[in-house]
Amino acid sequence: MKKQDYITWDEYFMGIAIFSAERSKDPSTSVGACIVSEDNKILSVGYNGMPIGCSDDEFSWEREGNPLDTKYFYVCHAEMNAILNYTGPYMKGAKLYVTLFPCNECTKAIIQKGISEIIYLSDKYADTNATRAAKKMLDATGITYRKYQPINREITISL
Numbered sequence: 001m002k003k004q005d006y007i008t009w010d011e012y013f014m015g016i017a018i019f020s021a022e023r024s025k026d027p028s029t030s031v032g033a034c035i036v037s038e039d040n041k042i043l044s045v046g047y048n049g050m051p052i053g054c055s056d057d058e059f060s061w062e063r064e065g066n067p068l069d070t071k072y073f074y075v076c077h078a079e080m081n082a083i084l085n086y087t088g089p090y091m092k093g094a095k096l097y098v099t100l101f102p103c104n105e106c107t108k109a110i111i112q113k114g115i116s117e118i119i120y121l122s123d124k125y126a127d128t129n130a131t132r133a134a135k136k137m138l139d140a141t142g143i144t145y146r147k148y149q150p151i152n153r154e155i156t157i158s159l
């Protein structure tokens with residue numbers, strides 16, 4: 001008889017998004033993303049980080065102060081990195097697993113790439129205009145989004 005306690009597709013791909021977030025250098029919010037084809041093949045992964053060539057040590061990770069000296073103008077979101085890391089053409093029908101609900105800017109790229117479903121873990125910025133605008137575009141384009149429902153399975157990885 002086959003093993004029974006294997007992880008579901010949702011657990012597998014959200015697990016990869018969560019694990020990818022561990023690469024983030026952001027001291028306040030680590031985000032991970034995993035893009036999967038319609039037939040459950042991983043297309044790309046990403047996490048939030050500074051653009052290539054913009055040093056993690058030289059660019060600021062501050063949240064407040066002169067906007068030019070905060071991270072916000074510079075950091076590349078996990079979803080954007082996952083999309084940009086993909087070397088194939090179009091992602092028609094793909095699913096995006098992400099640990100934080102996408103912002104309006106990433107949502108534009110999500111739409112243009114043909115992603116059709118978003119599975120997210122946290123929606124902690126639901127009351128911001130960036131998230132409201134993102135949902136407005138997703139609703140208009142028929143892209144579905146659903147909250148990942150954790151089942152409290154603990155998996156320890158020794159590295």
Ligand SMILES: Nc1nc(=O)n([C@H]2C[C@H](O)[C@@H](COP(=O)(O)O)O2)cc1CO
Pocket residue numbers: 026028029030031047048049063071075076077078079100101102103125130
């Ligand atoms: N969907 C998202 N994907 C992301 O990768 N991020 C990144 C940008 C920042 O590096 C961090 C948010 O920082 P903070 O405002 O919680 O300290 O998460 C943010 C959002 C929120 O829209």
Ligand SMILES: [Zn+2]
Pocket residue numbers: 077079080102103104105106107
């Ligand atoms: Zn974004």
